[in-house]
Amino acid sequence: MPSTAVLLSQAFNGLALGSLLALVSSGLTIILGTLGVLNFAHGALFAVGAYTAFVMMQATHSFVLALLGGCAIMLIIGFAMERLIIRHFYARPDEDQILVTYGIGMVLVEGLRSWFGGNSQRVPVPSWGTGATKLGFLVYPTYRLQLIGIIAGLLVGLYLVLYRTSVGLVVRAGIENAGMVGILGIDVRRTFLFVFAVGIVAVGLAGMLYAPVVAVTPDMGASFMVQSFVVIVLGGLGSFPGAIVGGLIAGEIISLTSAFNSAYSEVMLYGLMALVLVARPQGLFGTEGRV
């Protein structure tokens, strides 16, 4: 049996890991919950975000400028994807949406590989995040501590924009009946464009913030995409609060299991997902019959 100190350390790490998983999953759930599109390019866009941070860091030598520049680039990518491809698939069957986004993901990943090669790129931890901080019962990387705060702020901001402003209301109304919203004089297509781009910026930003922690390779998004799906299945498909709670639960499951035996951490995560699917198929915060 692990000591109390080890359990507390892993519980804290679960919080940090969970907040990262929540941010990574948020972009997926925003697009799914509002536009009804299951974006299989999510992992690839996560990698694009990380590479954007790498390129911008090379150019500016400032992590903050890299984040700002990276967000602008992801916004442009989001606009382009929606205008050129995704908007033609809103009314198409789910299978078509999955296939086209999966294809976009493959093109993006292979584009990164063609441009940067298969080896990983180095994105250093920003100077204000280097070192480790002593927290009484554990010593924890300073950058990861800062990430908890940054991610909490970002998630609250995203929630307010999407669920406490008229934008989110228009989008949800547009999903139900785009024609009726149009008759009311609202340009629903522009709102869809905005929401899709916000989702892409969210996943790209997750990639940028995570770049100093993980190995930046073209395929880095694959494992995050799988975990994002687990998180949104736990929290409820398309539910933004569900993604946050699902992310935190997933982080705690992975971390606390590691206190006993890290080999079983992912098994426990998928086991929990299976349990949730049996007991509550719509997820913790999902609504039955509607994404």
Next chain:
Amino acid sequence: MLDRRKLILGGAAGLMLPDLRGAFAQSPAQIGTFPEGVGADSVFIGLNMPLTGVFSGDGSDLKLGYELAIAQINAGGEIPAAWGLKGKGVLGRQIRHKIADTEGKPNVAVQAATQFIQRDKAILFQGSVSSAEAIALEELASRDKVLYMVGIAGSNDVTGKNCQRYGFRSQQNAYMAAKALAPVVAKALGKKLKAAFLVPDYTYGQTVYESFAKFSKEQGWTQVLKETVPLGTADYSSALLNIANSGADVFVNICFGSDAVASTKQAEQFGVLSSMKLVVPNLSSFQDKEVGPELMQGVYGSCDFWWTLEDRFPLAKTFVEAFLARNKYRPRWGAHIAYMQTYLWALSVERAASFNPVDIIKVMEGSKAQPYETTIGRVYYRAEDHQMVRPIPILRGKAPSAMKGPEDFYEVVDLVDGETVMNPPDLFGCKLGPYS
């Protein structure tokens, strides 16, 4: 057209090589893709390696090594002659090849190799960066009776319980690497140390762990923790937290490829590298560059080849120079394995004077009596398990201030004689199958 010169040469060869004639007398006239795959002026080789996924960096390096060797052999000239080859190509035939991306997945690798065999009538297929895919390809090779030369694969199982008559491995296995590395590291870092292991959960990780744990224990080290993580893990925080709190003196990181990069970066962030010495039993091809010399300085590890061996071996010098000129960087050990063993296959074919896989296998199995001179000195394949007996470089990461150039990441602290670190051939349960 038979002329007098060929008649005399053929007669002389027949008189001088009675043993070989005897050995090959039993080879079947038709086996696998032979003789169908031997064209009048060319033969085909299939190359399998991950160009995407966790191992894509090593896979890309491997690919460039194969391409260089094939280009040199086809062109003929001084370098192939220095290896002992005659003229252009192999037995007068040019080598054609195709490359398949295995993604590091055994099933994809087997599909690709099956196509090479059935569609292209491959006379040989090569490559891997994962022991799991190497084991799967070995089984395919023996089933279809086509020669397979493993690429990068360190698991003991490849030439152990999963060994196959039609598979040969040039890289040292985990046992050899650990037995070579442990005494050097213990001498440098100390004898009575506590070690924490980070182990990727597949055949490579488990056998490297078992071997290094065994030989480091013999040096007086104590294992305080073993953290097992899935292949392709992105975030190692929970495992590293346990390692950071383990009280270990040494962090033995067995992860490979981009997993090694991510786990090492994160270990530094968790303060593990400031409180423990890092040991990497098998260094990944580009770990030096991807992790950076700041973190790799003082790190001990083993690998197949390091480019400064060009100072010791003439064939290594020509390899490094040609590779650098062609690819604008110095080859890592993936490229070296590919390059060296393509030459060794070609040499074996010429020694056998045949593309018949049974003849080639018998030449390679008999190479102890007639070893190959290579980029790492004298080597041969052991007849009992098809494991290459070869020197093993032990490396130590240089401090950034000690680097004489941007790629001068390591110092070769030892080149351990392979004969002294071999496992008994039956230790891992190898039973080679039939020839035909």
